[in-house]
Every structure is written in structure tokens, then in C-alpha cells.
Amino acid sequence: MPIHRWIIPKGYLSAEEKGVLSEKITDIYEGVGLPRFYVVVFFVELEGHDFYYGGKPAKSFVRIDVEHIARNFGDAPVAAKKEFLDKYEAVIEPWIKGRGVDWEVQIKDICDRDLWHENGRSPPAIGSVEETIWKKENRPVPDDELAAIKATL
Amino acid sequence: MPIHRWIIPKGYLSAEEKGVLSEKITDIYEGVGLPRFYVVVFFVELEGHDFYYGGKPAKSFVRIDVEHIARNFGDAPVAAKKEFLDKYEAVIEPWIKGRGVDWEVQIKDICDRDLWHENGRSPPAIGSVEETIWKKENRPVPDDELAAIKATL
Amino acid sequence: MPIHRWIIPKGYLSAEEKGVLSEKITDIYEGVGLPRFYVVVFFVELEGHDFYYGGKPAKSFVRIDVEHIARNFGDAPVAAKKEFLDKYEAVIEPWIKGRGVDWEVQIKDICDRDLWHENGRSPPAIGSVEETIWKKENRPVPDDELAAIKATL
Numbered sequence: 001m002p003i004h005r006w007i008i009p010k011g012y013l014s015a016e017e018k019g020v021l022s023e024k025i026t027d028i029y030e031g032v033g034l035p036r037f038y039v040v041v042f043f044v045e046l047e048g049h050d051f052y053y054g055g056k057p058a059k060s061f062v063r064i065d066v067e068h069i070a071r072n073f074g075d076a077p078v079a080a081k082k083e084f085l086d087k088y089e090a091v092i093e094p095w096i097k098g099r100g101v102d103w104e105v106q107i108k109d110i111c112d113r114d115l116w117h118e119n120g121r122s123p124p125a126i127g128s129v130e131e132t133i134w135k136k137e138n139r140p141v142p143d144d145e146l147a148a149i150k151a152t153l
Numbered sequence: 154m155p156i157h158r159w160i161i162p163k164g165y166l167s168a169e170e171k172g173v174l175s176e177k178i179t180d181i182y183e184g185v186g187l188p189r190f191y192v193v194v195f196f197v198e199l200e201g202h203d204f205y206y207g208g209k210p211a212k213s214f215v216r217i218d219v220e221h222i223a224r225n226f227g228d229a230p231v232a233a234k235k236e237f238l239d240k241y242e243a244v245i246e247p248w249i250k251g252r253g254v255d256w257e258v259q260i261k262d263i264c265d266r267d268l269w270h271e272n273g274r275s276p277p278a279i280g281s282v283e284e285t286i287w288k289k290e291n292r293p294v295p296d297d298e299l300a301a302i303k304a305t306l
Numbered sequence: 307m308p309i310h311r312w313i314i315p316k317g318y319l320s321a322e323e324k325g326v327l328s329e330k331i332t333d334i335y336e337g338v339g340l341p342r343f344y345v346v347v348f349f350v351e352l353e354g355h356d357f358y359y360g361g362k363p364a365k366s367f368v369r370i371d372v373e374h375i376a377r378n379f380g381d382a383p384v385a386a387k388k389e390f391l392d393k394y395e396a397v398i399e400p401w402i403k404g405r406g407v408d409w410e411v412q413i414k415d416i417c418d419r420d421l422w423h424e425n426g427r428s429p430p431a432i433g434s435v436e437e438t439i440w441k442k443e444n445r446p447v448p449d450d451e452l453a454a455i456k457a458t459l
Contacts, residue, residue: 259375
């Protein structure tokens, strides 16, 4: 987590564009302290007969669904949420607004870290040394390795 | 939002049937005051080896997942929820119960409007003049246009 | 419900493996008292250009998304959540950890039973005689049949 699901009309984005977009979305979270590998992005391409916007085939509409878990807004003020949404909109702009389609973004603040595992274990606490190591290594570092790295700090 | 995800066995519905179903689902929400374009419906067709119901290939089972955001039940009484579910069941009946399959409907009451954007901006407040204009125009009317329309009211 | 969505790299699991995995996941819930048919499992296979992990094509990464509704953790202690996650991890181990991929499991505790229908009706209350009959029959037994069965108990 976070996980971003992009539902797009068939053929709307090229493989290369998806790659660039995924990198840029990942950058947002790395910028606020998350390990890059926490970020999952996937694209679902649908034909007009499988995707409807207002009851009509969605041929120029993109639906973006985001779920947060590693970090949550919780009781954060509305301004913090707007700031994040606006940052996200700015990042995706060239592929979305810039092309004249309609689009919708929804972020779901899913929040139980106790129901989340990476490679079979609970991710380290927010702001912990362990999390910093996971971030630096960019992988779910196993406990024994983690202990060894901590011993060298 | 709302967004309806229908997971169906491969080939269960024709393109035409999907279109009709999407229109009828959209009608429900228009009937309670939402702009039609708020409603997104999409179909995911799966082969038996990718879709399981009780551990067996789901060849005559339909899974319907609904997420609400533009309007929520919140603290509404159970009766209001049942009423909505029953209305929904009545609408989809010809394609579902009427064909003898098993099916499951689940509505998720996702509720943070501050984490929702249409075409890069927060949708207007529930019951506002702006929302009425969005509904009438059936599109996310940009702010400048919205001001111009309001000036003529 | 529960519903398990497995997002996997294209071709990662065979049809047979998916079947076995679905049965074993279903077993977990049957073991804690749920009717087997409550459990829905589906697999989404994605190409590397449609699925990203840390901004890179997810060629050896599996994303497992679980939603609970028939039973919820609610205020259960963290230990109960860990216990369930660990049980789940043990069940999927041969297809996941045993093959050296990276993976993520997230359980969402979706909890409004009043917004859930099986075959057009609200499922019986937890622990009720009716639920026991649904479990034994392994299908959403209609009310009239349910009354007939109860009369024989």
C-alpha cells in the first residue's frame, strides 16, 4: 500500500506511458517518506461495452481509485487532503486533463495496519529505524538482516 | 461515484445487456438527485478458473460490488438501507434472479467527500445550486461556466 | 463475502493451482463456521506493463486484497488479527513464499451487514439456526424451504 487502480478505456495509455505514470505516482510517496516498494499501481483496460460513465460507454473517461494504508489522513484537516489531491492531480495532468478526457479520483483511507502484511510480516512502525532501513533498501528486509544492519548503525 | 463493479462469468451478459443494465442502474441515482455522470458501472468477465464461489468455479454466480460516496447512508435507519437494496434487486432482477443464477450484492458506504475529485475539483455540496447545475448539464461544469450559469438564474 | 482478490503476474498460477488455492482459502472460513459459498476468490492476471511494484513492472509480486463482511474483527485484540493473518500466510505459503516472490496481504474489515444480500435477501444472523442450515446446505436456502427444514429439527 498505497494501491492505485486506474480503470481506462482500452488502448488509452501505452505501455511506456503506464511505466512513466507509475514511477511518478511512486515518487509522490517516496517524497513523504515511504519505501518505494510500498506503492502498487495497476491498470485495467476496458472496452466501451464493459465500462459506463453516466450510463453511456466510457470512451473518454478515466476512473482512478486509490487506497491508503501505510499512511492515513485520519483526523488531518481538510486542507491536508486537498493538498494531497492537488499534488496528485498535478502529477497525472499530462496524461489526463492535458488530453481532454473526463476523470474521477477517489482516495479511500483504509486504516488498519494490523491487517496488513508485506512478505509475511507486519511492516515496521511509522518513523521507526526499521522503516528507514526498508526505505533505503527498497524491499521488505527480513528481521535477521534488519538486526544485522541496525548493529552497524 | 457511485461505482458498481459486476464480476460475471465470461459471456454471461451481452454488450447490449450491459448497456441496458448500466442505464437502469444510473436511473436509480438520477431518481434520488444525483447527476447521471456520477454513476460508473463496469463489468469484469472471468473464466471459471479465475473465479470461485465456495471453492468451486463460479459458472453461474454474479458478484456485485457497489461503493457509495456522493451520498451515504451514514446513520440512516436499517430500513433505508433495505429499501435501497430492494430497489436495486428489483432493477437487476431480469438479468439475475430471472435467469436462475446465484448472486451477491454488497454496498460499501465509503464516505469521505474531501478525498473525491471530479475533473480535478471537489464536487459541489449536496443539494447546492451548483450540484443542480451539474445534474442538469450532466457534466462537471467548470467554475467559470458555473458562475456564468448562476448569473442567469 | 469474504472476497479475496489476487492480482498476479500473467501466467503465475495454473488453472489447477488456482482451484486448489481457492479450496484452501474457503476451508479457512468453513473452519470458523461460515458457509463455504460465502467465500469468493478471484484472480486477476496482469502483464508487467499493467502492474507496478515500487514503480517497476511487477513480474514477481503478488497483491492479495481481502474483504471481510460475514464476520469482522471489530474490537478484537491485535493478537486475533495477527493470528488470522498468520493462518492465511501458512495456507498460501507453498504458492507464494515457497516460490520466492514478494507479496502483500491486506484485509479490509468492511462491516455493514445491512448492506449485504445473498440471492436477494439478508443473510441470517451470526450463530443463528438459519445460518447453520445455510452452512449445512451450502447455499442461500430460501425462506420457505428454511421454515420447512426448521420444522423437522
